[in-house]
């Protein structure tokens with residue numbers, strides 16, 4: 001998280017000079033693997049964020065002297081549970097840095113592993129396996145979110161598209177949570193809205209995962225918009241449209257073009273900021289504010305921060321520093337949505353695979369006024385992860401439903417920025433791949449701590465990280481309350497929880 005301090009009073013926003021805030025940051029565009037001169041792994045990502053922070057501090061000094069900044073970046077803070085996990089083993093503690101960025105959406109390059117080894121095998125199979133191995137194991141699973149990549153033009157096998165099969169495998173077996181498509185690298189720029197590419201996007205919609213498209217010009221943006229429109233008008237795509245969300249990486253590299261904003265008026269289309277730097281950055285945000293401001297959607301819910309590391313590097317700081325500047329037309333809540341909220345809302349559900357079973361949930365509740373029981377339980381779970389039978393598929397904090405992201409409160413008043421670091425879901429998977437569960441910790445009214453063990457499949461699985469009863473669904477909530485037990489003694493509850501996890 002980035003810690004910032006107001007450089008002057010902002011009475012119309014209720015902010016005083018010296019007030020400090022912490023902004024959670026998600027990088028929505030990041031590559032891992034190997035492609036020609038490019039090579040990146042989790043530790044490479046964290047090193048890059050450390051470098052980005054170093055460069056940002058230097059640049060912010062100049063900007064402060066020129067009185068450009070309204071908020072001064074003053075430090076970094078790691079989410080407590082994530083850093084506690086990293087600190088639990090010496091070799092993990094060595095990579096416990098770079099906390100300018102809290103979460104990273106990771107996908108393959110067009111890399112050395114992407115070429116199929118035999119006929120009928122999908123492109124990117126090995127690349128997707130590598131993304132899985134980096135993003136769904138402790139400790140990196142607390143920071144990284146893996147997306148798959150496929151080549152729609154891989155052809156068919158037994159009447160099925162090879163790319164669709166690979167996408168299914170990536171989601172069902174690997175638990176990857178989104179899809180990256182690159183029309184230029186995989187040579188389907190002219191057929192984005194037709195045939196195989198359309199089938200792949202349709203499948204992603206049915207699976208309910210977001211699709212991020214590389215877009216380097218406005219023609220590609222227009223074609224993607226046409227694709228979404230044609231699916232919307234196709235009765236065959238009803239299920240796909242329900243789950244479809246499309247992200248235009250690089251904003252089409254044309255932040256001033258009105259056609260970009262015509263696309264963004266579509267409720268299913270979003271844009272990501274990587275490659276934009278220098279003068280592009282104000283053009284993007286001012287245009288979005290002006291052109292989307294009048295539409296019913298909030299303009300700042302349409303833009304996601306991304307770096308495109310390792311193709312690009314420290315120019316990403318231009319976006320962050322602009323959000324802290326006097327020129328940015330939005331509030332801190334708008335900045336927080338761009339920096340993290342929108343990406344988290346699009347990813348939405350925690351890691352799971354078809355390894356999970358379908359059983360009713362079990363909830364255990366206990367009074368926990370001083371958070372001692374919660375912190376104790378966290379220590380116990382980390383112990384299970386470092387030594388025991390469990391691995392961590394993901395750690396996801398609960399978020400407010402889209403459209404309700406709050407204005408961040410200053411650190412002296414709790415520092416809440418929308419990401420609820422006291423309520424979260426741990427995806428636990430057994431190391432011998434026989435069991436998988438969601439362990440959901442929630443703070444409930446009256447200082448109650450609730451721990452729920454959930455199956456990752458079936459009717460009573462957790463579909464969303466949005467913390468609101470109307471989003472969670474009646475079936476799930478009813479089933480939880482039917483299987484809920486309140487404990488008077490913390491020791492009794494803790495031992496019950498550990499029994500469920502053993």
Ligand SMILES: [Zn+2]
Nearest residue numbers: 029031308311
């Ligand atoms: Zn990229």
